[in-house]
Structure formats: C-alpha cells, structure tokens
Amino acid sequence: MAKSPNRKPSKIRPVPIDRMRVPPALVVQREFRQAWADKLTAELDLNKLGYPIMNFRDGIYWVVDGQHRIAALKGNGFNTDNVDCEVYENLADSEMADIFLGRDARKQIAPYDKFHVACTAQHKRELDIRRAVESNGQKISRDRDEGVSCVGALGKVYDRSGDVVLGQVIRTINLGFGGDPLAFDRSVIEGLGLVYNRFNGRTNEKALGQRLNNLKQGARELLRKAEALRERTGNQKKHCVAAVVVEIYNKGEGPTNSKNRLPSWW
Numbered sequence: 058m059a060k061s062p063n064r065k066p067s068k069i070r071p072v073p074i075d076r077m078r079v080p081p082a083l084v085v086q087r088e089f090r091q092a093w094a095d096k097l098t099a100e101l102d103l104n105k106l107g108y109p110i111m112n113f114r115d116g117i118y119w120v121v122d123g124q125h126r127i128a129a130l131k132g133n134g135f136n137t138d139n140v141d142c143e144v145y146e147n148l149a150d151s152e153m154a155d156i157f158l159g160r161d162a163r164k165q166i167a168p169y170d171k172f173h174v175a176c177t178a179q180h181k182r183e184l185d186i187r188r189a190v191e192s193n194g195q196k197i198s199r200d201r202d203e204g205v206s207c208v209g210a211l212g213k214v215y216d217r218s219g220d221v222v223l224g225q226v227i228r229t230i231n232l233g234f235g236g237d238p239l240a241f242d243r244s245v246i247e248g249l250g251l252v253y254n255r256f257n258g259r260t261n262e263k264a265l266g267q268r269l270n271n272l273k274q275g276a277r278e279l280l281r282k283a284e285a286l287r288e289r290t291g292n293q294k295k296h297c298v299a300a301v302v303v304e305i306y307n308k309g310e311g312p313t314n315s316k317n318r319l320p321s322w323w
Contacts, residue, residue: 065148065156071139072111077118077127083173085153086124087166094125098132106130108141110156112148121145121153154178169199172208185220186211193227194236201238210243214250222253225262232266240276244283248298252306255299256319260306268309269302279305296322 082088109123120127123142130140148156154177158166166174175183190197190205197211198204205211205227214223226249234240253260272278279301286297300322310318 065145065152067110067143067145069108069141070144072109072118072142072144073137073139074127074130074135075137077111077120079120079124079127080150080153083170084177085119085121085150085157085174087157087170087174089124089128094128094132097125097129101129101133106140108143111142111144112153113144113146114148118142118144119153121148122157150177151179168209168212169206172197172212182212182215186215186223189215189220189223190227193224194231195227195241201241203238205241205246207241207243207246210246213247218250218254222250222257225253226250229262229266229269232263233269233272234276235270237276239280242276242280244294244298245276245279247295248283248302251295251299252302252319252322259319261317264309265302265306268305272305 079089080086106126107123109126110121111118112121113119127140130138145152145156154174157174158171158178172183172186176187186208187197190211196204197206197208199206211223214226226246229249230236230240230245252265253262269279274281279298282301283294283297286292286300287294290297292300303319303322307318
C-alpha cells in the first residue's frame with residue numbers, strides 16, 4: 058500500500074526519561090490522573106509497556122501519549138533510564154493533539170479532556186461548539202459554577218441541529234435563568250435543543266426566554282417539573298424537559314386556538 062503523503066514519519070528509538078516533558082493539560086494531553094498513575098505503578102509490567110509517543114522539538118521530548126506510563130516507570134525507580142519510544146520530530150501542537158486523539162486506545166479519554174484537545178487539533182466540531190458558547194457570554198469549564206461543563210450535551214445538540222440551534226439554547230438559558238449554573242444541566246441543554254430542532258422557525262427565542270424567566274424557582278422548578286413527568290411517563294429526562302418547555306411556552310400564547318402555539322410534545 059502506498060504511503061499516505063500526510064503521514065508524519067516516526068522512528069522507534071531510546072529516549073532518556075529525564076529529558077521528557079509533559080505538555081500543559083487540555084492542550085495536547087489529557088489531565089494527569091494520579092490514581093491511574095498509581096495503579097500502573099503498582100502493576101508495572103515492562104513487557105506490556107508498549108511505546109510511549111514523543112515529539113522531539115526544541116531539544117525537548119514532549120510526551121504525546123504515555124504520561125501515566127512514564128510516571129509508573131519513575132515510580133519504580135527508572136528516573137534516569139532510557140525507554141524505547143515512538144518519536145516524531147517538530148510536530149506543531151495541533152499535530153500532537155491530532156495524534157493523541159487518534160492513537161490513544163489504552164484508557165478512554167474523558168469527554169472534557171477530549172473536547173479541549175480536539176480544539177487544539179483544530180477540529181471543526183469542537184471549535185464550532187466553543188465559539189457558540191463563548192459568543193453568547195459563557196465559557197466551557199470543568200467547574201459548573203464557572204461555566205458550562207456538559208460538553209457531551211453541547212455535542213449532542215450540535216450533532217443534531219448545528220451551531221445555530223446551539224447558540225439559541227445558550228441564549229435562552231441566559232435570558233431564562235440569568236446564567237444560573239444549574240440551568241446548564243445536561244437535560245436542559247438537550248431538551249431545549251430538541252424543542253428548537255423540532256419546531257424550527259416557530260419558536261420565538263426571546264419569548265421563550267422571558268417565559269422561563271417567570272418561573273418563580275427558575276431552573277429548579279423546570280427540572281422538578283421534568284423529573285415529575287419522567288417518573289409518571291418513563292420517558293427520557295431530556296424529552297420531559299422539552300415537553301415542560303413547550304407547555305410553558307404555550308401558556309404565554311393565549312387561547313388554545315392561537316396559531317402561534319406549538320403542538321404538544323407528545
């Protein structure tokens with residue numbers, strides 16, 4: 058088979074452990090998990106180590122994949138030894154990130170970590186999602202009190218409906234709940250996405266936000282109503298959120314024969 062012209066060349070060669078450096082977390086690498094490193098340290102089997110992946114750039118061996126295995130080696134006293142690695146040279150950060158995403162199959166990458174590394178790799182999907190969130194006054198953060206942490210829910214809305222609907226969801230939560238972190242719950246994000254997706258062009262975004270804002274207990278009230286509906290019907294929470302949202306929206310549209318009312322979710 059002919060070699061792909063886009064494939065970067067790499068070689069297996071020994072690399073001194075004390076010349077290795079781990080890039081900043083969530084740029085081209087997942088965050089370091091001490092518990093996972095401790096487990097590998099306790100169970101280290103050199104015959105199952107595989108080849109950590111390195112990028113030799115500016116005189117430093119940057120760890121593309123294998124930071125926990127390197128930590129396990131250090132934990133077993135291999136601080137100044139050489140270890141056979143797959144070595145690339147002069148990769149840009151975006152190339153390192155892309156290789157990390159494509160080559161790592163030893164431990165599942167946490168969605169939050171994967172999202173940020175994918176942004177570094179310039180993947181359109183993740184860049185679109187981040188842009189939709191940030192352009193509407195929010196940010197993506199692991200801490201729910203500081204931003205939107207449900208990257209999986211953001212991805213599902215984007216995959217189903219695109220960045221325009223995702224932007225509508227973020228704006229509606231901002232207007233309806235004043236940016237309350239609780240409102241950026243997975244089921245609220247996905248539920249609003251379902252409403253905008255199904256009733257494309259029929260849902261008045263500003264009106265919906267204002268009606269949600271009239272809930273006396275805000276996001277807690279919406280989630281409580283949706284949970285009660287879920288217990289009665291057995292439907293998924295996101296669909297129950299969507300049903301409650303439609304009901305709230307329609308109450309503001311007046312008589313049941315109003316042409317602006319949305320059909321019942323069910």
